Amino acid sequence: xxxxxxxxxxxxxxxxxxxxxxxxxxxxxxxxxxxxxxxxxxxxxxxxxxxxxxxxxxxxxxxxxxxxxxxxxxxxxxxxxxxxxxxxxxxxxxxxxxxxxxxxxxxxxxxxxxxxxxxxxxxxxxxxxxxxxxxxxxxxxxxxxxxxxxxxxxxxxxxxxxxxxxxx
DNA sequence: GCGCTGATTGTTTAG
DNA sequence: CTAAACAATCAGCGC
Numbered sequence: 001x002x003x004x005x006x007x008x009x010x011x012x013x014x015x016x017x018x019x020x021x022x023x024x025x026x027x028x029x030x031x032x033x034x035x036x037x038x039x040x041x042x043x044x045x046x047x048x049x050x051x052x053x054x055x056x057x058x059x060x061x062x063x064x065x066x067x068x069x070x071x072x073x074x075x076x077x078x079x080x081x082x083x084x085x086x087x088x089x090x091x092x093x094x095x096x097x098x099x100x101x102x103x104x105x106x107x108x109x110x111x112x113x114x115x116x117x118x119x120x121x122x123x124x125x126x127x128x129x130x131x132x133x134x135x136x137x138x139x140x141x142x143x144x145x146x147x148x149x150x151x152x153x154x155x156x157x158x159x160x161x162x163x164x165x166x167x168x
Numbered sequence: 169g170c171g172c173t174g175a176t177t178g179t180t181t182a183g
Numbered sequence: 184c185t186a187a188a189c190a191a192t193c194a195g196c197g198c
Contacts, residue, residue, distance in 0.1 A: 085176035
């Protein structure tokens with residue numbers, strides 16, 4: 001019954017291992033914060049991307065956006081973003097999976113769009129590496145009325161709970 | 169004046 | 184598979 005996002009019973013790894021959860025990973029802002037970057041050993045993330053698509057907000061972020069508004073509303077004095085983050089994280093874990101469904105659903109859609117963007121992004125990388133062809137083209141997300149322009153006029157009535165109905 | 173830091177968790181990405 | 188990075192936010196503080 002439950003959704004089954006991936007393979008059931010797959011979360012063992014995460015619980016078993018979570019050494020890196022130190023939260024203080026140091027400063028992931030290697031971009032320019034400090035020279036923390038892993039000593040240029042093996043640039044993990046490629047170098048700079050021409051037009052790298054930003055990561056879509058995860059379910060938690062989607063919820064966070066909403067939570068931030070509420071939190072701030074009741075705590076207008078709050079001044080640290082960390083406060084919201086902590087509160088949100090606490091509540092987030094407190095929520096039931098069903099409650100996270102709408103958030104996850106939204107995140108899932110964003111992810112789908114993101115994949116499309118990556119397609120173009122990958123193409124560009126390929127072209128670049130090859131030297132660009134003469135005709136390249138950008139497929140650029142043709143369209144898709146899905147979420148991008150689909151809602152155009154419609155409001156955001158997102159009721160799509162239809163996701164992953166995969167069963168065996 | 170500008171820009172990073174902090175804190176949350178989830179997803180993403182490259183090796 | 185794994186480890187690391189980064190996604191938003193916002194005000195405070197450093198240089």
